[in-house]
Amino acid sequence: MKMQERYHLLIINPWIYDFAAYDLWAKPMGLLYLSSMLKDAGFKVTFIDCLNYASLEIKPDQKLKHRRAFGTGKYNAQKVNKPLALKWVKKVYRRYGISLEAFGAAIDNMDRPDVVLVGSMMTYWYPGVMKAVSLIREKWAGIPVGLGGIYATLCPEHARDNVIPDELFIGGDTSHLWDWLSDMGFESKQPPSKSFADWPVPAWAHYKRLDYGCIMTSIGCPFNCPYCASSLIVPSFEERPVEKILKELEYLNSLSLKDIAFYDDALLVNSDKRFMPLMEAICKKDWGMRFHTPNALHVRLMTRDVCMMLKRGGFKTIRMGVETTFEDRKDLYGEKSSLSDLKQAVDNLKIAGFQIENVGAYILCGLPDQTIADVEASILLLREIGVKIHLSEYSPICNTMLWDKACLSSSLPVSDEPLLQNNSLLSCWYGRYSMEDFAALKQMAQIS
Numbered sequence: 191m192k193m194q195e196r197y198h199l200l201i202i203n204p205w206i207y208d209f210a211a212y213d214l215w216a217k218p219m220g221l222l223y224l225s226s227m228l229k230d231a232g233f234k235v236t237f238i239d240c241l242n243y244a245s246l247e248i249k250p251d252q253k254l255k256h257r258r259a260f261g262t263g264k265y266n267a268q269k270v271n272k273p274l275a276l277k278w279v280k281k282v283y284r285r286y287g288i289s290l291e292a293f294g295a296a297i298d299n300m301d302r303p304d305v306v307l308v309g310s311m312m313t314y315w316y317p318g319v320m321k322a323v324s325l326i327r328e329k330w331a332g333i334p335v336g337l338g339g340i341y342a343t344l345c346p347e348h349a350r351d352n353v354i355p356d357e358l359f360i361g362g363d364t365s366h367l368w369d370w371l372s373d374m375g376f377e378s379k380q381p382p383s384k385s386f387a388d389w390p391v392p393a394w395a396h397y398k399r400l401d402y403g404c405i406m407t408s409i410g411c412p413f414n415c416p417y418c419a420s421s422l423i424v425p426s427f428e429e430r431p432v433e434k435i436l437k438e439l440e441y442l443n444s445l446s447l448k449d450i451a452f453y454d455d456a457l458l459v460n461s462d463k464r465f466m467p468l469m470e471a472i473c474k475k476d477w478g479m480r481f482h483t484p485n486a487l488h489v490r491l492m493t494r495d496v497c498m499m500l501k502r503g504g505f506k507t508i509r510m511g512v513e514t515t516f517e518d519r520k521d522l523y524g525e526k527s528s529l530s531d532l533k534q535a536v537d538n539l540k541i542a543g544f545q546i547e548n549v550g551a552y553i554l555c556g557l558p559d560q561t562i563a564d565v566e567a568s569i570l571l572l573r574e575i576g577v578k579i580h581l582s583e584y585s586p587i588c589n590t591m592l593w594d595k596a597c598l599s600s601s602l603p604v605s606d607e608p609l610l611q612n613n614s615l616l617s618c619w620y621g622r623y624s625m626e627d628f629a630a631l632k633q634m635a636q637i638s
């Protein structure tokens with residue numbers, strides 16, 4: 191067995207290939223946690239985030255896009271040819287992130303690693319995964335490549351056939367990775383704890399500069415919305431002890447980060463045990479952090495006390511998961527909230543002192559069986575309530591409860607080709623409604 195101190199692992203967060211992408215506090219948290227676990231186990235870890243020049247040891251080879259409000263911003267991007275399955279789409283397709291030259295220079299500058307681990311996100315972003323793996327294999331023939339993440343978990347056959355990794359990891363359990371490393375003779379000090387509560391602080395030091403930080407107080411979600419893959423990716427809901435979350439925030443504060451995004455799918459679940467004591471403790475600190483919730487809060491859990499705490503604790507942007515105002519369509523939308531829950535939550539936010547322009551609600555559109563008229567009706571109702579409306583386009587996700595229905599309702603072969611699961615395509619509306627119809631809906635949603 192090789193001494194584990196000499197094992198060198200390269201972790202890669204691949205590019206996004208899409209028609210649109212925006213850095214809304216997006217960091218590869220799973221890979222950053224994994225990197226910390228591997229370092230704790232004695233491995234040397236090098237990290238390339240293909241979306242972020244600050245993860246490279248070399249200087250950027252292009253002017254970086256300006257950041258916008260609260261640390262968010264546009265990615266650098268290069269126009270690329272559309273894959274065959276997307277040739278018909280009248281939109282520009284881009285590779286978002288660092289240039290291929292910068293990636294090449296970064297790997298030229300490093301010693302050959304022993305193993306490369308590649309993460310993956312949306313199923314329809316797999317061209318970025320393929321690109322990273324092919325460049326790595328071109329540079330280091332025969333190097334073992336492991337692939338994990340969301341695409342690998344949701345489309346394992348596609349990933350095996352197309353990316354052809356040496357090993358494919360499904361789900362977030364790290365024991366398979368440890369067994370694989372150990373089978374190859376790479377022995378570690380200790381395997382990481384399976385419990386989320388014991389995971390180390392993510393390896394933020396891989397970035398030379400950060401515009402914001404991210405935090406997860408829990409993983410998974412106890413709900414089971416028919417369109418969502420949360421339970422397929424993380425089968426059980428787990429929470430982190432408040433002291434550990436505070437330790438992470440303390441670390442982010444030591445990096446002088448002011449904008450912090452909560453990555454939780456269910457931040458307010460068990461709020462009396464986690465969210466409320468956490469925020470109470472944060473209020474006693476002098477950190478001056480601004481908090482954000484890109485993943486939407488559960489409207490039903492936004493009680494008066496919770497909303498007061500959101501305000502007192504320094505939350506700036508509030509996103510609520512409304513999805514629809516049609517309460518009789520639980521088969522499509524699940525049972526997340528009712529209209530009266532929403533009205534109550536908005537009242538509570540107003541009483542707490544939130545400016546309504548910083549309060550937004552997501553409406554889901556493009557579901558199978560859903561009509562434009564359904565969405566218009568929801569927009570009108572939300573307008574009356576007075577919140578900012580964000581339309582989120584439904585993306586069919588394999589093996590979710592709505593998957594079979596989505597495949598039946600779409601005239602595109604979404605089950606054969608993950609690229610067609612792209613939310614911008616509104617695949618389940620394809621042939622029924624045009625992109626112009628959707629643009630009109632978006633315009634309607636913007637009118638306050």
Ligand code: SF4
Nearest residue numbers: 411413414415418455
């Ligand atoms: S949509 Fe949100 S609430 Fe529903 S299962 Fe997914 S993460 Fe949970």
